[in-house]
Amino acid sequence: MSTLDVERIRSHFDFPATGRVVTNNAASTQPPRELIELLGRLAPWYENVHRGQSAASRRTTALFESAYDTIASWLNAPSRRCIATYRNTTEAINAVMYSLLTSFRDGDNVVTTMMEHNSNYVPWHALCREILPRFGRRVECRIARFRADGSLDLDHLASLIDQRTKLVCCTGASNFFGAKPDLAVVRRLADAGGYPQPTGEHRALLLVDGAQLVPTTAVDVQALDVDYLAFSFHKMLAPFGVGVLYAKEHLLDHDLPFLYGGDMIAEGRVTPTSVAWNDLPWKHAAGTPNILGVIVSAQALRLLVDLVLPTAFFSSWGPLPRVAIEETMTRVARHTAALTAHCMAGLREINGLRPYGPEQRTPLVAFTIAGVSPFAVAQALDRQGVESRAGCHCATLAHHALGLDPPASCRLSFALYNTFDDVDRAVAALRTIQPAATDALPTGRSTPAVR
CATH class of the missing domain: 3.90.1150.10 (Aspartate Aminotransferase, domain 1)
Structure with missing residues (x-):
């Protein structure tokens, strides 16, 4: 029932x-009807964000930034400073790959699984087999097996992680098997390797593909202790190409940006010899983003609560309990x-x-x-x-x-x-x-x- x-x-x-x-x-x-109608209501006052003095720009900027707060609340992230938006889950995972690109050392390895969507395997295959070899760097991509029932073989995963494992990449829920790996166990295995990260930690970083997990489960990134988690709104009622990357704040602060250009630069801080980054999360938001897509997508989360519970969070921007x-x-x-x-x-x-x-x-x-x-x-x-x-x-x-x-x-x-x-x-x-x-x-x- x-x-x-x-x-x-x-x-x-x-x-x-x-x-x-x-x-x-x-x-x-x-897409629910309300989201399409919301897009129409937003359009008359649409303006670019973070760079205009008009009332329309200030209004759109406020809605856009509030959308980040809603997304952070949905994941139980500490704040919007942990959130970056991209076109989809795939681009968010690629953003992690390119951000970490220069920090891999010769002899490192990345561990992923046979259960992954191509988006959480092919970037790491390309990193190890195509990109880093051109810089003379040897990094191995290791792949953990799954069991006969389609669940992750955690024993095999453990055997692949060692002190040179910089990153473990794991699906939160398989889009083929429907299996959900025990992420608490995966986190402990990633910790056990003890890789010395540039940020001072001694553990493998953990990236979770949440494309099938976030739409089906209440996700708490702090409880899971994931370093990175990516998902897409087009699987959560919103008809837009908007993907989300959650990352721990110290990682986003330390990592190099994936994209460079406008808005990710501190105001006026470009000279012939230096460039200073904008504050988080805008350091990882180069150029004009999908402004209305992000706003409406965040409202999809609020509408989802209203569809299920007798509440009225849609079209508001207050805290989402x-x-x-x-x-x-x-x-x-x-x-x-x-x-x-x-x-x-x-x-x-x-x-x-x-x-x-x-x-x-x-x-x-x-x-x-x-x-x-x-x-x-x-x-x-x-x-x-x-x-x-x-x-x-x-x-x-x-x-x-x-x-x-x-x-x-x-x-x-x-x-x-x-x-x-x-x-x-x-x-x-x-x-x-x-x-x-x-x-x-x-x-x-x-x-x-x-x-």
Whole structure:
């Protein structure tokens, strides 16, 4: 039984009127009507931030900076000084890679996992195999295995971390398996290496890809003691390319910027021989940012609380209580877990269908059907009005490790506005296409997953 008033929640969205069964939410969620309307209300007073004297510029700047406060509250970060915004999770992770680039020493290593989205593997592969070798520096990229059920092999991870491990990169929740690694254990393993960081710490830094974690769980970055965490708003109701990087303040203060240019420089502090950086977090915000996107995206968090709880935080900028955030995400997690369990029960009754990942998972199920192309499955589901996703979901390492040929699966994923009827329609559609699709339809080719 749902812990949410789903029909009330759905009344805030326009997609139900189309008859769509929206079950591809791990890629992107649907935008509530209020966010689109908010964008329209903001537009007449739009101006650039941090560099204008007009009333419109001051107003927009205040809203923009307050958005950082809301984001910090959502993660229980100490302040906005720990927050940087980018286009997406991918760019946020790349920002960490380029910020740390010059601090790697010959003989260092980076540890990541076979469970990662390409965005949390390919930058580190490129760093170790392509970028640093051009500077004559040898840095190894080590990859931890996953277990048969799709959970992270923590013993193997531990065996890869040593005193030369500068950075551990780990998903908070797999977008293929739905598995959530025990980040407290990963943190302890990263600490055990004892790498001497330039900031004076003796531990491996920990970067968490939170693209699937933050939309499904109440995340407390201080309790997790992560050094970096990245996520995207397009998976949290906002229809914009806005990604977030949380980083500990002393790291953002010490790290080199990813991008250089306007607004990240202290006012008037450029000479032919020196440049001084702006205060945090603007040191890591070169050029004109996605101003309205950031403002509306932060309001998506406040609206999410209102959709779930009887509150009125949307369109305001006051403090967002931690208890409200945690209760909101607890209720969302309960509802989507019930949907996922219902889906898993239905899928088990379909002959030849193999789901991937552990029993306890985030609200997604990736699967294959023996003798049927995942792309054919997705196309057949679409003809019956059910939206899924076929491909490697950019979890390419895991698909290859499982020996899938092509390296692809079909995936259903759920959000707070999904109903049990959505799940039943998806499972019923799979029952009808499973026997008939075997001889049908081309294999197709994988396309990159959106981040």
